[in-house]
Amino acid sequence: MAIYVLKRLLALVPTLFIMSVIVFIIIYLIPGDPARVMLGDGADEATIQQVREQMGLNQPVLPQYINWISGALQGNFGESYFLGKSVMAAIGEHAGPTFSLAVLALLLSLCTAIPLGIAAAKHQGGLADKLLTAFSLLGMAIPGFLLSLFLVLLFAVKLKWLPVSGYASLQDGVWSYLKHLILPAVSLSPLMGAIIARMVRSSMLEVMNQSYVKTARAKGVSEHRVIYKHVLRNALIPIITVTGGAFGTLLAGAAVIETVFNIPGLGQLLVHSVARRDYAVIQGIVLFIAFLYVAVNLIVDLLYVVADPRVRLE
Amino acid sequence: MVKRQQAEAINLYKLARREQLLQQAFTNTRLLWGSLLAILLLVVALFAPWLSTYKPLEVDIVNRLAGPSTQHLFGTDNFGRDVFSRVLHGLRNSVQVGFIASLLASAIGLVVGLYAAMYRWLDQLLMRIMDALFAFPAILLAIAIMAALGASMLNLMMCLAIVFIPSVARIVRSSAVVAKQQAYIEAQRAIGSSDTRMIWQHIMPNTLPALIVQGSFVFAESIIVEAALSFLGAGIPAPTPSLGNQLSEGKMFIFQSWWMTLFPGIALIVAVLAVYLLGDGFRDLLDPHTAKKGHAKALYKRLSGLNQAGKEGTAS
Numbered sequence: 001m002a003i004y005v006l007k008r009l010l011a012l013v014p015t016l017f018i019m020s021v022i023v024f025i026i027i028y029l030i031p032g033d034p035a036r037v038m039l040g041d042g043a044d045e046a047t048i049q050q051v052r053e054q055m056g057l058n059q060p061v062l063p064q065y066i067n068w069i070s071g072a073l074q075g076n077f078g079e080s081y082f083l084g085k086s087v088m089a090a091i092g093e094h095a096g097p098t099f100s101l102a103v104l105a106l107l108l109s110l111c112t113a114i115p116l117g118i119a120a121a122k123h124q125g126g127l128a129d130k131l132l133t134a135f136s137l138l139g140m141a142i143p144g145f146l147l148s149l150f151l152v153l154l155f156a157v158k159l160k161w162l163p164v165s166g167y168a169s170l171q172d173g174v175w176s177y178l179k180h181l182i183l184p185a186v187s188l189s190p191l192m193g194a195i196i197a198r199m200v201r202s203s204m205l206e207v208m209n210q211s212y213v214k215t216a217r218a219k220g221v222s223e224h225r226v227i228y229k230h231v232l233r234n235a236l237i238p239i240i241t242v243t244g245g246a247f248g249t250l251l252a253g254a255a256v257i258e259t260v261f262n263i264p265g266l267g268q269l270l271v272h273s274v275a276r277r278d279y280a281v282i283q284g285i286v287l288f289i290a291f292l293y294v295a296v297n298l299i300v301d302l303l304y305v306v307a308d309p310r311v312r313l314e
Numbered sequence: 315m316v317k318r319q320q321a322e323a324i325n326l327y328k329l330a331r332r333e334q335l336l337q338q339a340f341t342n343t344r345l346l347w348g349s350l351l352a353i354l355l356l357v358v359a360l361f362a363p364w365l366s367t368y369k370p371l372e373v374d375i376v377n378r379l380a381g382p383s384t385q386h387l388f389g390t391d392n393f394g395r396d397v398f399s400r401v402l403h404g405l406r407n408s409v410q411v412g413f414i415a416s417l418l419a420s421a422i423g424l425v426v427g428l429y430a431a432m433y434r435w436l437d438q439l440l441m442r443i444m445d446a447l448f449a450f451p452a453i454l455l456a457i458a459i460m461a462a463l464g465a466s467m468l469n470l471m472m473c474l475a476i477v478f479i480p481s482v483a484r485i486v487r488s489s490a491v492v493a494k495q496q497a498y499i500e501a502q503r504a505i506g507s508s509d510t511r512m513i514w515q516h517i518m519p520n521t522l523p524a525l526i527v528q529g530s531f532v533f534a535e536s537i538i539v540e541a542a543l544s545f546l547g548a549g550i551p552a553p554t555p556s557l558g559n560q561l562s563e564g565k566m567f568i569f570q571s572w573w574m575t576l577f578p579g580i581a582l583i584v585a586v587l588a589v590y591l592l593g594d595g596f597r598d599l600l601d602p603h604t605a606k607k608g609h610a611k612a613l614y615k616r617l618s619g620l621n622q623a624g625k626e627g628t629a630s
Contacts, residue, residue, distance in 0.1 A: 029459065031463070146541070252452070290449055
């Protein structure tokens with residue numbers, strides 16, 4: 001097991017290295033001098049020189065990268081010129097709402113997707129199966145931010161049941177917290193839900209063909225018990241993997257939907273930083289979410305091995 | 315004599331195969347619906363300037379935020395511009411950006427995938443880069459690139475192409491690896507074909523079905539990401555109409571005028587749905603193997619590239 005974990009970690013090193021290089025060279029895509037572009041036309045030479053120095057742009061490329069990545073590995077993504085604080089501090093302040101939203105959306109999609117997937121697998125070609133097909137097609141064709149706009153039109157503008165935008169932290173009371181997050185979470189969940197439900201369906205169907213399921217049926221185990229005890233349990237592993245795999249998509253989706261609802265999360269910080277051309281923050285957020293995504297995938301992969309030792313041997 | 319018989323047999327087979335494909339195409343409802351919607355989309359994209367009733371940038375302050383009427387089918391926006399005409403032009407821009415981006419991504423992804431499958435040392439290098447690019451959530455990477463390049467249509471196409479190259483390259487590579495192991499490739503090698511000839515003449519055609527299918531999914535996803543970027547202000551810059559920036563303006567006036575949100579939104583859904591259905595239909599037709607394996611797995615493969623990458627890494 002230890003060897004497997006080590007191998008998996010080592011396999012990630014080149015990927016993580018190249019990812020960091022990609023994020024680093026984004027600065028070099030800027031046409032012209034990054035410091036000048038950042039500060040705009042009105043800036044005087046002295047300030048530009050100062051920012052160049054602060055960003056380390058006067059150094060050759062290689063030391064620049066080494067400085068930047070050794071900082072990033074210690075959780076230091078540099079300073080934001082515009083916010084007057086470290087990028088990590090800014091990310092820390094904005095991460096809470098994004099995680100709340102992502103987790104709530106994940107719970108919501110699991111709660112709808114698993115029953116739907118089970119029903120679709122139990123009665124192939126039945127009503128639930130058709131519903132699932134329609135659901136997943138719509139889940140893919142309607143981007144989350146568009147669905148959120150439609151939901152706002154219906155529930156906030158027409159029916160006035162829920163607030164149009166804003167965010168309340170848990171300290172302000174559970175109801176207020178949920179009231180502000182329910183529309184964003186509902187708009188974020190269909191894509192995830194569709195993916196999970198389809199995975200539930202297909203991996204359950206695969207397990208249903210196994211001979212041990214036939215054996216269970218033959219010895220007279222009740223259908224309910226067969227489905228939940230024998231089939232679902234063995235079908236769970238790919239479902240967990242797909243859930244972890246889609247986590248990055250979920251975080252990125254949360255970032256876009258936040259701007260619709262004015263939620264002060266990472267997405268809003270990112271969009272404001274794009275408007276301000278605050279490249280240190282942009283790089284920091286992208287690298288932070290990407291690394292998080294890699295970490296979640298690694299954990300899921302390791303869980304997979306714990307659950308199913310056969311994987312290690314492959 | 316034998317040769318002629320062989321040629322006849324091959325011709326007969328080709329004819330039968332073509333007939334079979336045609337028959338399948340007509341009984342494939344997804345492909346049919348997808349094609350119908352796609353034709354509609356194409357007509358709108360090509361003829362938007364002639365179909366629209368006003369100029370998309372024509373300002374009419376007196377009639378601002380007017381609801382749908384016979385004069386303005388979809389109403390007017392905050393500058394009094396005709397929403398119907400802007401939706402048509404927005405679709406045109408979205409389709410154009412998405413199509414060119416997916417074409418670029420497909421072409422570059424094809425080359426990367428084929429050569430990675432052919433040479434082991436290149437495989438390690440190229441596919442590591444592809445894995446790394448693939449590990450970023452598409453929208454985030456696109457936002458970062460657009461922030462650096464600056465918002466314009468040309469930059470948007472390049473940016474989307476970069477973001478989607480890996481998903482094409484991976485698919486092409488995996489079907490090229492399968493093709494490479496076939497006996498006739500071995501035979502080609504034995505009679506001394508050059509690598510270039512083997513790659514382009516014999517392996518490439520085998521990857522085409524998967525490429526077409528993946529290319530159409532990339533097209534659909536490009537339209538979505540473009541809309542999201544323009545919505546966030548990092549895509550097609552206003553006042554050039556795009557569905558994304560219209561939705562962003564719609565959000566500002568969501569209390570006064572629902573039509574500014576609803577109509578561009580529906581247009582976006584129709585566009586994405588058309589391309590998705592087309593891609594699904596293509597897959598059923600050209601790539602029955604993956605179609606049978608189920609959509610979930612294909613989708614999962616696209617979404618969680620890293621998992622696969624890590625496993626391939628440890629296996630080799």
